[in-house]
Amino acid sequence: LDRFPYDLWSRLIARRARRSLSTVAFYQPPAGYLPLREAISVQLGISRGVRCTPEQIILTAGAQGALDLVARTLLNPGDEAWIENPGYFGAQGALLAAGARLVPVPVDALGLDVATGQQRSLRARLAFTSPSHQFPTGVTMSLGRRLALLEWARQGEAWIIEDDYDSEFRFSGRPLEALQGLRRDGRVIYVGTFSKVLVPALRLGYLVAPPELIDPLLLTRRFTDVHVPVLEQLALTDFIQDGHYDRHLRRMRRLYRRRRDLLQGELRRQLAGLIEVSVPDMGMALVGWLPPGKDDRRAAALAEAAGIFVTSISRFSLEPLPRGGLVFGFAGTEEAGIRRGVERLAAALTGL
């Protein structure tokens, strides 16, 4: 967070407050500021293969605001919803708050296990997934699974929420495009956020929905938060259009890549035999898998007692998992801290 260009941002915000706020002071369109939606649609098309018009984009209070808006609009109380297991707390919470019955669907090396989902609940109204870089395992969903998921949604008239979190931080290779862009008639709502590239406290995220969902989503919106605050939207438009977004993103990608490489190297060197590192090619975290049978909650507790904050994969799970692991965030820790941390962790885990 200390690398964000606060001076630049404060200049952009101040300029817009002075020059533009008086012209946009009244209630704004619930979908958000159109030039920002235009900038996002261009960006998503190039970087993520998302196909959409600006009219399909709705600005939200972070990704959480998007998950909430979609869940409330598309689900009735009691509806079943597939949720990746292990999976993201925030999605579980948004779906539960909308009255959904959660159907945990296992994630394996190919991503969400669509066939098991169909066995457990063929008639679910919605599936939540993070196919690019599954949270928390980091697995990328295979093309076959993606097509199967899209086909399931088409046949059952269900919806898919694609959470493309952290996909901005891609370190290598040609990016796998978003699920959203795979089929023109895909029943996909794509969710993204600016919390990671910018800062979370700005509360800016967005969703991309099929055209027929925009009116229902905006109707819900009118009776919830009406719209997100205008100044952040104006400043972000400038930030993107003037090239600051791309520059900042490139800088952060290089930084995070160095930290990822260092962390995986240190884990392999100091925890060989205990932890099997899964190296993601995007994101801000990696998973160290424990040998089957080792208790990852206990490992996380031992680490925490030594001042190292990692989360067990089991904490994100609604049912027992075949193998435990630890989730290591690397984006926010300086290189010296990573080295020291892994050393301390290795000492702490000798008792596991």
Next chain:
Amino acid sequence: LDRFPYDLWSRLIARRARRSLSTVAFYQPPAGYLPLREAISVQLGISRGVRCTPEQIILTAGAQGALDLVARTLLNPGDEAWIENPGYFGAQGALLAAGARLVPVPVDALGLDVATGQQRSLRARLAFTSPSHQFPTGVTMSLGRRLALLEWARQGEAWIIEDDYDSEFRFSGRPLEALQGLRRDGRVIYVGTFSKVLVPALRLGYLVAPPELIDPLLLTRRFTDVHVPVLEQLALTDFIQDGHYDRHLRRMRRLYRRRRDLLQGELRRQLAGLIEVSVPDMGMALVGWLPPGKDDRRAAALAEAAGIFVTSISRFSLEPLPRGGLVFGFAGTEEAGIRRGVERLAAALTGL
């Protein structure tokens, strides 16, 4: 909106973005920035007789964000909720979105008719009311009704949402205190907004809840919008603490009072016999009542055809009303516009 001090606001926002944003860039407490909640609790105590600690205050995306948060947290689908009739769209929408069954309760010259509410639904879980200055009629709820409403809530373990909209703009007399402050054990959630004193596009509102509701409300919050953006909260704290809020409010009160006086005078002069003006001692709108039997929707349509935008009281009603009326906003119209508008309205309504 053109009277808001945009230059000053842009300086405050810029200063906070430069000096403070880096220290509050991560996810913030879901209830909002504590110094702002402290400032609001002091302000509400003095101006509205609201008794609360800062810990009882939650910042929200305008008043609508507060209504939504409360309705979602306190209601289960199918629960009955009293709603003032005629009443505020936004409250109807928030309650419906939470799955409530709306029970319209008539408003008479003493405010919400509690006895009729009890006949229609004794077991409602919640009542929505705007006792200081009922929307849209402008009626102030009597003390007797207030005590009856509080007692009903106590006995049935129901909750009362008190929407104290526009009460900042009090023109005369000693302000009647908020329902919230009447009883220490009152089951009241007080809702306010900065949309009217500042500008709506900033999306800042708040609620004041009994201590036992804070945790449940914040749990819902975590899975909806997480918190409102931080910069507006920081700038607003300065705006209040440096005295700008009070100065701006005094200026706007004088302006709105002049416009109210002019509008009521013109209506009495030019529409005597057709419109009976009810003069509010607070707010940004007044009601002109039509003689019983006159169709207020038709009157509003005739006015609109002449370029005058007024809303019929019937539009805010879920059931037929004993008497129709027109709601005139006076806050946003220059004096010459008010004169010309009433003239045109008088001409347009001759055919009613």
